Amino acid sequence: MQILCIGDVVGSHGCDFLRRTLPAFKRTKGIDVVIANGENSSGGNGITPASANHLLDSGVDIITTGNHTYRRREFYDYIDESDCVIRPANFPPEAPGKGMTVLDLGRTQIAVINLMGNVYLDEHLACPFRTLDTLLKTPDLPKICIVDFHAEATGEKRAFGYYADGRVSAVFGTHTHVQTADETVLPKGTGYITDVGMTGPIESVLGVRAELVIKKQISKMPVRFDFADGPCKLDCILFDIDEKTGLTRSTERFSLR
Template identity: 65%
Template structure:
């Protein structure tokens, strides 16, 4: 089975570029299942029902989220009701809209998608990511298990990869918007990449106009994050998973412009 994992889609610019490229990539690469991080898919951070529907209509099967999940209150009910959106599982279960694990029945197989957020340098007091992912794995019904680990530091992401090695089919990192060069298969058979990258404007700072971020870093003052325009990229990774074992047999990082 060929699984495509797409890095953080930034705003309408990223959404439109994804729509222009995804159908062709799915056809050329014979993709069976698409997971996309959409926590920044709405202009001005967060996700809205409109941006989520746009991604689904473009060919995405499952949307994962992150630290900007609940920026837009108009999305709360949609996240809570959608069977194809996973939010970080380490938010409090009883009071947080949505779920941290999806068991997707594709007709031929069940695919479990888990979303977990890191603790290091993330300015949150969420439950331990490692304990949380263990709880989610107990709820996973599929042989194929995909984990989006939305985290800041490469050390925490690498640690999570090895922690899940042999227990998850794929672990892909999101949040830092810069694709890393370590797309690989770990020793026990888990496909892994520290950060799958970003879908949005190439000449930007994480999708935002460069001059805004530079000024904010220099002055330390708040700033409105306006999206950059121009040529775009879609950074992603393809993982081939053996359906009998649930383990990865091939991995490939891509940058599509």
């Protein structure tokens, strides 16, 4: 089973580049399932029904999110009704949407879990480690289970990877928009990468025009961020998963340009 996980898709440029790039890459690599983090995919900030539909229509099967999930109120009903878009499972149960979904491919099923870290983000959320324990007790949970861990601190991400090792198929980190070079198969068979990276403008600071981020850093005053223009990249990781065991056989990291 070839499962592709794509780093945070940023703005309309990221969405358009994904649409141009993904279909051919799926054919070349024989990809069965595509999971993408879309929490920054709208033209302004956050994610909207339009940007979610754009990703799904472009070949993404499941969209995960993160700390910007609820920036756009028009998205609340959409995520509440969707089986293809999920939010971090450790948000309060009153929050719209759900934190896990199951994709049925006919011959097999794949569970996708979305969790968010506490360190440097929101320590008021439920513990992602304990939330994972609860979700893994779900009756009839598929053998193949992929986790998007949306977190800031590399230490928290690494610890979570080892905590999940052997209990899920793969863990891919999102949120920092910077692809790490530590893709691996952990000792008990879980595929892992600390952060899969970003899909969006290359000449930018996390997708934003560099001069705006520099201005904020120097002035310490509020600055309206706009997404950068120019050539884009699509950062992703491909997990080769054994359908019988649900564990990862190999990982391959890409940055498509």
